[in-house]
Amino acid sequence: MTQEQAVADREAEDLHRMEMVISRVLQAGVVLSFVLVLAGVIWWACRGHTGYEHLVHRAHDYPTTLGGLWRGLRAGRPLALVQTGLVVLIFTPVVRVAAAVLVFLRDRDWVFAVLTLIVLALLLFGILSGKEAG
Amino acid sequence: MAFQWLLFFKIFATSVAAGVIGALLGLGGGIIVIPVLTIALGIDVHKVIGASLISVIATSSGAAAAYVRDRLTNLRVAMFLELATTTGALFGAFVSAFIEPRVLFLLLGALLLYSCYGMYQRRHLSAHGAKVPDSPLARRLKLEGDYHDEATGETVHYRAGRLLPGWAIMWFAGAMSGILGIGSGIFKVVGMDLVMGLPIKISSATSNFMMGVTAAAGAGVHFANGDIDPNVAAGVALGVVVGAGIGAKLLPKMPGTWVRYLFIPVLLFMGVEMVLKGFQR
Numbered sequence: 120m121t122q123e124q125a126v127a128d129r130e131a132e133d134l135h136r137m138e139m140v141i142s143r144v145l146q147a148g149v150v151l152s153f154v155l156v157l158a159g160v161i162w163w164a165c166r167g168h169t170g171y172e173h174l175v176h177r178a179h180d181y182p183t184t185l186g187g188l189w190r191g192l193r194a195g196r197p198l199a200l201v202q203t204g205l206v207v208l209i210f211t212p213v214v215r216v217a218a219a220v221l222v223f224l225r226d227r228d229w230v231f232a233v234l235t236l237i238v239l240a241l242l243l244f245g246i247l248s249g250k251e252a253g
Numbered sequence: 254m255a256f257q258w259l260l261f262f263k264i265f266a267t268s269v270a271a272g273v274i275g276a277l278l279g280l281g282g283g284i285i286v287i288p289v290l291t292i293a294l295g296i297d298v299h300k301v302i303g304a305s306l307i308s309v310i311a312t313s314s315g316a317a318a319a320y321v322r323d324r325l326t327n328l329r330v331a332m333f334l335e336l337a338t339t340t341g342a343l344f345g346a347f348v349s350a351f352i353e354p355r356v357l358f359l360l361l362g363a364l365l366l367y368s369c370y371g372m373y374q375r376r377h378l379s380a381h382g383a384k385v386p387d388s389p390l391a392r393r394l395k396l397e398g399d400y401h402d403e404a405t406g407e408t409v410h411y412r413a414g415r416l417l418p419g420w421a422i423m424w425f426a427g428a429m430s431g432i433l434g435i436g437s438g439i440f441k442v443v444g445m446d447l448v449m450g451l452p453i454k455i456s457s458a459t460s461n462f463m464m465g466v467t468a469a470a471g472a473g474v475h476f477a478n479g480d481i482d483p484n485v486a487a488g489v490a491l492g493v494v495v496g497a498g499i500g501a502k503l504l505p506k507m508p509g510t511w512v513r514y515l516f517i518p519v520l521l522f523m524g525v526e527m528v529l530k531g532f533q534r
Contacts, residue, residue, distance in 0.1 A: 135324070137328070138324075138326070138328060145314040145315075146314070146315065148314060149311055149315045149494065152490065153490070153491065156490050157491060159487070160261070160487050164258075181483050181484070183477060183478070183479040183481075184477065198483050198484075201487045202481070204487075204490070205307055205490060206476065208311060208314075208490060209307070209310060209469050209472045209481075211310065211314050211465070211469070212310060212314065212465040212466040212468070212469040213466075213469055215314075215466070216335075219328070219332060230394065231329065234332060234333065234336055235332050237336060238335050238336055238339050238466070241339045241343055241470060242339065242469055242470050242473060243473075245342075245343050245346065245470050245473030246472075246473030246474075246476060246477065247473075247477070248473070248474060248477045
């Protein structure tokens, strides 16, 4: 085996390991989200109300910001738990991109590190763009 | 609001079906969830779009493990193109809030009809992708790979080409995803396969992998806009995950071609329905 081929093989092995880590992250996110949403729905069905009855006259009678979500959870509102599960799902691919940034940094692959970092920033910008309400 | 058992069950059942069909056809569930929830259940189209993005993330992330295991996903190509789809999706999601429902219905109808056509066309696609001119940038960025084709038993080397047109299509696919709440796999596959010359199996696996990030970009903005309504999205999220699980188990036993033929008239019908709804108002 030539040295070049050995390097290429090691690179392929690294890439595959990174792929496995990333796919585990994704699966874990989906499972966690499923459990949270299911628990929230059961809680909501048992209590018979969402916990956001005071907002029925508003456009959104559920949390639409991360801050609102946190306050809803602390106040013990079932729908906030459901919404947390949904936000976990939205964050799952974000974590996947963050993991990719770390891997590219470790490999000193600067072009791809910057590329994925920009994607990460854009994703976070989107989710944090909401205005505080409720 | 009290817990609405019947509505929750209807949304859940629809989403299970969407998950099964989506897994069998390699689509995000959006293409089924959106028409049924808006037309049959009369739910606000903006909230359905938000819920659909949730379903796209769930199916894409859930399936990614299998695709990665098969070594068909090209991570470098995915990351390179995600910059384009993410920008497009953010733009689309911001714009979506200002688009009238009737326009959304017309766009969705057109999309369903186009998917119908695309699915019919896909029979003719060869396994190797289009021939593309050599791209020095793709060489420098190592946008290439090998894969083992089980049908012919040989290992195929491929490298992406025509990066700029590919990027433009990915931006458009992202924008459609942000506006309409779909995974827009159909545009992504066309971009990678016909324009950038990637093999069809690599294209579809990479497209499925990218879908989650594209949808998350849109979903973040829709969440901030209040389009992610847990009253709707909870049933969709749970149903699609259950359905995709069932679909993945069925997949090896089902011949893909007749599922596709079965689905074409359904898409045709729903597409026409959507267009009619757009003109009604």
